[in-house]
Amino acid sequence: MIFQKSLLQEIGIYQYGLIDTKQIIFSGEVRRLCEGNVCRNYGTTWACPPAIGTFDECKEKSLEYDMALVFNAKYNLEDSFDYEGMLFGHKEFKKVCDNLASLVKEKLTDYLLLSNEGCIRCSNCTYPHYPCRFPEKLFPSVEGFGIRIDALAKSANIKYINGENTVTYFGLLLY
Ligand code: SF4
Structure with a gap:
């Protein structure tokens, strides 16, 4: 394992597991949900389709790496309709991804960090007219890559x- 458990927990990761990238299940159906704009992020940032490339390109890019760290973070909600709590959790999860990226930079020369849903770093994304303001902190959407997150969790044994009354966000570090 490239990182110590205590370090991963310190940066806000709740659960994690290491898998072979060959275990990742890519699904055209997941990608089609993105393209159907169910989350309303399609075509809004550089982190989502179509900016991240076609389904096949995303798959190919992922499989250039041998290993993957599947990680998540859990946030409490007041109830299952607590939309503000979900948004808060999502923002906090993006900080966890930033923390992991900082750790990774010290240890790995080549990696790809994918994160649950789209990018919310800037209040107004430059997409599609200008390049991303923070390309080094651009973590494409796991779902946009057509990856089945439920299957990822199962493979990683998390x-x-x-x-009840919690929301769990997922990310994937390919290296
Ligand atoms: S970092 Fe900013 S400019 Fe880049 S994709 Fe995210 S919101 Fe858009």
Whole structure:
């Protein structure tokens, strides 16, 4: 393992597991959900389709790496309709991804960090007229890559759902 458990927990990771990239399940159906704009992020940032490339290109890019760290973070909600709590959790999860990227930079020369849903770093994304303002902190969407997150969690032996009134966000570090 490239990182110590205590270090990963310190930066806000709740659960994690290491898998072979060959275990990742790519699904055209997941990608089609993105293209159907169910999350309303399609075509809004450099982190989502179509900016990240076609389904096949995303798959190919992922499989250039041998290993993958699947990680998540869990946030409490007041109830299952707590949309503000979900947004708060999503913002906090993006900080976890930033923390992991900082750690990774010291240890790996080549990696790709994917993160749950789109990029929310800037209040107004430059997409599609100008390049991303922070390309080194641009973490493409796991779903946009057509990756089945429930299957990822299973392969990594971590929980996809972590109980009533919680939300769990996932990321994937390919290296
Ligand atoms: S970092 Fe800013 S400019 Fe780049 S994709 Fe995210 S929101 Fe857009």
